[in-house]
Amino acid sequence: MSSDSGKAVKLGVATLAIMNVTAVVSLRGLPAEAEYGLSSAFYYLFAALVFLIPTSFVAAELAAMFQNKQGGVFRWVGEAFGKRIGFLAIWLQWVESTIWYPTVLTFGAVSLAFIGADSAHDMQLASNKLYTLVVVLIIYWTATFISLKGLGWVSKVAKIGGLIGTIIPAGLLIILGIIYLATGGTSQMNFDGGFFPDIAKLDNLVLASGIFLFYAGMEMSGVHVQDMERPSRDYPRAVFLGAIITVLIFVLGTFALGIIIPQKDINLTQSLLVGFDNYFKYIHASWLAPIIAIALAFGVLAGVLTWVAGPSKGVFAVGKAGYLPPFMQKTNKLGVQKNILLVQGGAVTFLSLLFVIMPSVQSFYQILSQLTILLYLIMYMLMFAAAIYLRYSMKNESRPFRIGGKSNTLMWIVAGMGFLGSLLAFVLSFIPPAQIAVGSSTVWFSVLIIGCIVVVVAPFIIYAKRKPEWVDRNSRFEPFHWEEEK
Numbered sequence: 172m173s174s175d176s177g178k179a180v181k182l183g184v185a186t187l188a189i190m191n192v193t194a195v196v197s198l199r200g201l202p203a204e205a206e207y208g209l210s211s212a213f214y215y216l217f218a219a220l221v222f223l224i225p226t227s228f229v230a231a232e233l234a235a236m237f238q239n240k241q242g243g244v245f246r247w248v249g250e251a252f253g254k255r256i257g258f259l260a261i262w263l264q265w266v267e268s269t270i271w272y273p274t275v276l277t278f279g280a281v282s283l284a285f286i287g288a289d290s291a292h293d294m295q296l297a298s299n300k301l302y303t304l305v306v307v308l309i310i311y312w313t314a315t316f317i318s319l320k321g322l323g324w325v326s327k328v329a330k331i332g333g334l335i336g337t338i339i340p341a342g343l344l345i346i347l348g349i350i351y352l353a354t355g356g357t358s359q360m361n362f363d364g365g366f367f368p369d370i371a372k373l374d375n376l377v378l379a380s381g382i383f384l385f386y387a388g389m390e391m392s393g394v395h396v397q398d399m400e401r402p403s404r405d406y407p408r409a410v411f412l413g414a415i416i417t418v419l420i421f422v423l424g425t426f427a428l429g430i431i432i433p434q435k436d437i438n439l440t441q442s443l444l445v446g447f448d449n450y451f452k453y454i455h456a457s458w459l460a461p462i463i464a465i466a467l468a469f470g471v472l473a474g475v476l477t478w479v480a481g482p483s484k485g486v487f488a489v490g491k492a493g494y495l496p497p498f499m500q501k502t503n504k505l506g507v508q509k510n511i512l513l514v515q516g517g518a519v520t521f522l523s524l525l526f527v528i529m530p531s532v533q534s535f536y537q538i539l540s541q542l543t544i545l546l547y548l549i550m551y552m553l554m555f556a557a558a559i560y561l562r563y564s565m566k567n568e569s570r571p572f573r574i575g576g577k578s579n580t581l582m583w584i585v586a587g588m589g590f591l592g593s594l595l596a597f598v599l600s601f602i603p604p605a606q607i608a609v610g611s612s613t614v615w616f617s618v619l620i621i622g623c624i625v626v627v628v629a630p631f632i633i634y635a636k637r638k639p640e641w642v643d644r645n646s647r648f649e650p651f652h653w654e655e656e657k
Contacts, residue, residue, distance in 0.1 A: 181400045184409045191227070191389060191413030196337055196420055197474070198344070198467070199278040200385050202442035204421070205429040208360050210368040212422045214382050218592070219418050223386040225589030226551065227410040228574050229558045230390035232582075235402070235571040236561075240649040244390075244554060245489050250651055251557035251564065255634050258494050262630040263550040265486040268478050269515050270622075271543045272311055273523045277536050278443075279471030280306035285444040285464040297441050300535075307523050314475045315516050321505040336470010340447075340463060341420050347450040348427030356453065360429035380596040384544045385421065390554070402572045443467070483511045493642035494634065500643060525618075538615060541600045542622045548597045549627065555590040559583060565652055 182190075204211040233247040240246055242257070244264055249257020283306060284297035296302055352358060399405045428437075428446045431453075438445070444464060451459045487508040490499050501510040525535055561568075562579045575581030603615050 182398045182409075184405050184412060187399065187406070187409035188413035188416065191409065192338075192416050192420070195223075195386060195388050195413075195417055196341065197275075197385065198337060198341055198424060198443055199275060199471075200381060201421070201424050201428050202437050203381055204425045205360075205432070205437050205442065206434060207368065208429055208434065209362055209366055211425045211429075213366055213368060215418050215421050215425075218382040218386055218596075219414050221588050221592030222383050222551075222596075223389055223414050223417070224410060225555070225585045225592070226386070226389045227414070228407070229555060229586050229589060231402075231406055231410075231572050232570060232574050233554070233558060233561075236565075236568060238571070241488060242648070243485050244550065245485070247561075248553045248557045251560040252553070254494075254651070255631065256553065258489065258634055259627065259630045260550050260553045261486055261489055263546050263553075263626065265482040265515075266626050267543055267546040267550065268482040269518050270522060270539055270546065271478070272475060272519045273307055273525075274536055274539045274543065275471055275474060276307040276310050276523075277303055279310055279468050279475075281441055282444060282464045282468040282471065285448065286461045290445075290448050290460075294441060294445070297444075304523055308520060310472060311475065311519050311523075312516060314472060314479050315512055317476060318479045318512060319503060319505075319507050319509060321507060332470050332473015332476070335466050336468075336473055340466055340470070341424055343463070344427045344447065344450075345420075345423045347447075347454070348423070348430050351430060351450060351453060356430070358430045359433045360426065380599040381540060381544060382421075383593065383596045384540065384547060386417070387547050387551075406572060479512065479515070483508055483515055487511050488646075488648075490641075491643040491646040492648035493637055493639070493646075496641055500641075538618055542619055544600050545597060545619060545623055546626055548593045548600070549623075551593045552590055552597070555586040555593065558586045568652070 204214060207214065237246050237250070242249065243261065245257045245261035247257075248260040280303045281297040284302070285293045287293045287296075399409075428442060431446050431449045432442055436442075436445075444460075444467070447463050448457070448460050451457050451463075486495070487500070489495075490511075499511055499514070501508075503509045522539065525539070559579075559582060562582055574585055601616070601619055603612055
């Protein structure tokens with residue numbers, strides 16, 4: 172970052188905290204946690220403690236440690252466990268984001284369905300699988316073609332999408348909940364319930380494991396650790412401030428939905444829009460409902476635009492170093508990784524066709540969300556393990572930001588907590604949720620287990636089949652530390 176005068180610009184604590192909030196917060200998952208009433212606050216706080224904060228700190232140390240070397244998570248994990256496992260890590264990051272698109276776009280399709288004036292008709296349309304499929308594919312391929320136009324086009328849409336589609340609606344939802352209660356509205360959420368959940372019922376914890384995905388992406392803020400004046404002091408402050416704001420938005424937003432919608436009527440894909448509809452009717456401002464629906468849909472498009480080119484660009488850079496065949500390295504005249512985007516689009520289209528065999532839009536949304544969580548958590552477990560391992564294999568390497576002092580104890584605690592928290596969520600994600608009819612349990616387990624196996628095995632096969640001519644002669648990929656030592 173630099174100013175017009177060319178002088179480096181340093182990020183303040185508040186600035187980085189807000190950047191973290193913008194990168195992480197999404198409202199589409201609030202209905203899933205509203206199922207849990209008051210105990211949803213426990214899940215948010217627990218996941219922040221064992222996942223959000225460890226992810227931020229570990230990513231900061233690794234990003235600062237390898238600030239002059241490209242590769243991202245491929246570099247971090249590869250330096251610890253070798254190129255093969257590093258390739259697995261960045262492959263998971265790319266495939267996870269590919270599977271994520273149909274779920275977030277389903278939310279976008281539902282948002283667009285609520286633009287109409289008849290709420291009953293809107294709810295019926297939002298539940299229509301054919302409508303959802305068509306809208307998902309239209310929005311996704313529109314985003315892909317915009318991405319092929321280059322970063323300039325993407326940034327024009329994405330710049331204000333986070334503000335209009337996430338931050339403002341989140342604040343409005345919370346304010347509406349406060350107004351509703353302050354003016355005598357009857358709360359549909361039982362605040363007399365326990366803060367601590369009944370952990371004896373494992374199937375009740377499945378939707379809660381999705382909170383880990385809510386917090387995913389915080390590792391991206393680690394690249395900014397060197398942009399701070401005093402990173403060792405200010406970065407932890409920014410992380411904690413951002414975490415507090417994020418948790419407050421999620422907790423209060425979830426409560427606001429639970430207050431206006433009875434627990435038995437909560438729907439994973441529709442309830443956010445239904446909640447806004449109910450609040451607007453209460454304050455006699457139903458004309459605002461279509462506006463908020465458009466804003467949320469615009470936020471989805473902006474988010475997808477940001478992510479369509481993001482992870483794919485990372486795997487593209489690694490692929491040019493000889494890890495993907497030449498076909499996957501092709502670009503258009505603007506240098507955009509066109510073939511990777513087209514392959515990604517084909518995968519999204521195929522996954523979207525699962526609407527046909529799943530019993531409902533809601534069950535499709537949930538099973539793809541669970542698969543996304545599983546794949547992302549494998550990557551995070553590799554990242555946490557790599558951070559600990561590198562403390563010993565590269566103990567003399569410069570660490571501009573270091574968790575703890577000279578001792579490795581705090582790293583073991585922070586990264587260990589992140590690893591164990593990710594492992595717990597990984598195991599829970601296989602259990603069908605009690606709150607949602609997912610159809611056949613055989614289909615549920617088959618999609619998750621086979622999906623994980625295929626995605627994890629694929630990069631090992633590609634790695635084994637790689638050829639010397641796959642290396643792009645114009646690619647300058649920095650060597651790993653053991654290659655430099657040789």
